[in-house]
Amino acid sequence: MLNQVYRLVSAHQFEAQTIDENLSSDEIIVRPTYLSLCKADQRYFSGNRSQTVLDKKLPMALIHEAIGKVVFDPQNQFAVGDTVAMVPNTPHEKSSTIKENYLTNSHFRSSGYDGFMQEYVFLRRDRAVKVPKSFEPHMAAFTEMISVGVQALTNLKETMDNDESVLGIWGDGNLGYIIASLAKAFFPNSQLIVFGRHQYKLDYFSFADQTYLVNDIPPELKVSQALECTGGSGSQIAIDQIIDHIQPMGTIILLGVSENPIEINTRLVLERGLTLRGSSRSGHHDFQTVIDILSKDRQTYDRLCNLIGTTQKVTSIREVVSFFEKDSTSSWGKAVMRWEV
Numbered sequence: 001m002l003n004q005v006y007r008l009v010s011a012h013q014f015e016a017q018t019i020d021e022n023l024s025s026d027e028i029i030v031r032p033t034y035l036s037l038c039k040a041d042q043r044y045f046s047g048n049r050s051q052t053v054l055d056k057k058l059p060m061a062l063i064h065e066a067i068g069k070v071v072f073d074p075q076n077q078f079a080v081g082d083t084v085a086m087v088p089n090t091p092h093e094k095s096s097t098i099k100e101n102y103l104t105n106s107h108f109r110s111s112g113y114d115g116f117m118q119e120y121v122f123l124r125r126d127r128a129v130k131v132p133k134s135f136e137p138h139m140a141a142f143t144e145m146i147s148v149g150v151q152a153l154t155n156l157k158e159t160m161d162n163d164e165s166v167l168g169i170w171g172d173g174n175l176g177y178i179i180a181s182l183a184k185a186f187f188p189n190s191q192l193i194v195f196g197r198h199q200y201k202l203d204y205f206s207f208a209d210q211t212y213l214v215n216d217i218p219p220e221l222k223v224s225q226a227l228e229c230t231g232g233s234g235s236q237i238a239i240d241q242i243i244d245h246i247q248p249m250g251t252i253i254l255l256g257v258s259e260n261p262i263e264i265n266t267r268l269v270l271e272r273g274l275t276l277r278g279s280s281r282s283g284h285h286d287f288q289t290v291i292d293i294l295s296k297d298r299q300t301y302d303r304l305c306n307l308i309g310t311t312q313k314v315t316s317i318r319e320v321v322s323f324f325e326k327d328s329t330s331s332w333g334k335a336v337m338r339w340e341v
């Protein structure tokens with residue numbers, strides 16, 4: 001079957017390419033309906049990656065956060081019209097030790113492999129997670145990013161010592177907001193403190209127990225465990241600050257992506273017996289956990305709906321380009337396209 005794939009060929013430039021795809025019995029065909037933008041997509045779109053990386057990965061269809069409607073399932077496991085969240089990580093082996101998203105031979109869409117900016121997605125059936133009909137579609141579109149939060153909080157639970165009293169989140173953007181929203185589901189008895197750079201963003205975290213601007217943290221304040229959700233050079237500054245404010249033997253979960261290697265004060269990491277654990281992407285199990293949590297927990301569901309930012313119906317590549325540009329100047333929230341290209 002001929003399929004149209006909308007690939008980024010160079011910064012700010014997409015091209016429609018026609019590819020011939022054959023459906024195998026372990027795949028279904030999904031028509032993408034709502035696509036949500038991630039910082040990683042913006043870095044490719046704006047050419048904010050090294051030339052070596054761009055040369056290696058482009059042309060490539062962007063977007064790894066999306067829902068769509070099933071149009072065909074050769075095994076009738078999914079009904080035509082079912083809404084599914086699509087898991088961008090595709091593992092090629094099973095391991096009892098390594099989670100699917102850390103296997104080095106897994107393929108991740110919109111990072112070296114075509115993402116969801118396509119007419120139809122030929123999706124391995126174990127990469128589709130049913131979304132309840134009642135879910136707000138703009139919010140469901142960023143299920144992947146919520147699942148990154150589930151993965152991070154699960155990793156924290158697996159790694160940390162028994163001090164759950166105070167959780168600190170560094171980063172007042174989308175990822176920080178998602179993790180803060182999920183935190184009470186994982187740590188109902190913990191106090192939640194969010195550290196950010198902008199008061200107007202911190203105001204959205206009204207459900208946290210406390211928020212601080214990073215240049216105004218009381219010197220004696222301590223958190224038990226911390227999650228770093230900043231990225232870029234902000235990660236280095238945030239990690240330095242976390243090391244100063246975390247209890248000895250605490251765990252720091254690192255999520256922010258930095259283009260260049262950053263410095264970490266290992267002397268203090270050793271002295272204080274800290275654990276630093278990286279958390280990247282997510283797998284099918286995390287997606288299912290998102291659906292389960294949001295189906296039961298109305299408060300978390302509503303908070304995540306409040307993260308919906310710029311939304312627009314897009315019907316052409318020109319509109320997609322202007323949507324990416326609009327998102328890059330937006331100050332808050334997830335940008336979601338209703339996909340009618």
Ligand SMILES: NC(=O)C1=CN([C@@H]2O[C@H](COP(=O)(O)OP(=O)(O)OC[C@H]3O[C@@H](n4cnc5c(N)ncnc54)[C@H](OP(=O)(O)O)[C@@H]3O)[C@@H](O)[C@H]2O)C=CC1
Binds near residue numbers: 197
């Ligand atoms: N590990 C993973 O699987 C994933 C990682 N990411 C990565 O996470 C990072 C954050 O993404 P996202 O939330 O969407 O980005 P946002 O830009 O929405 O949020 C980052 C926020 O952190 C603030 N910030 C910067 N430095 C600090 C600091 N030292 N202390 C506290 N806050 C700070 C930023 O302020 P300002 O704008 O002023 O710099 C900004 O408000 C990105 O690098 C992204 O690529 C995203 C998804 C998944």
Ligand SMILES: O=C(CO)[C@H](O)[C@H](O)COP(=O)(O)O
Binds near residue numbers: 038064108112148
């Ligand atoms: O956003 C992410 C997951 O949701 C990751 O940050 C993204 O996968 C990193 O990929 P890349 O190395 O291509 O920037």
Ligand SMILES: [Zn+2]
Binds near residue numbers: 038039040
């Ligand atoms: Zn992402």
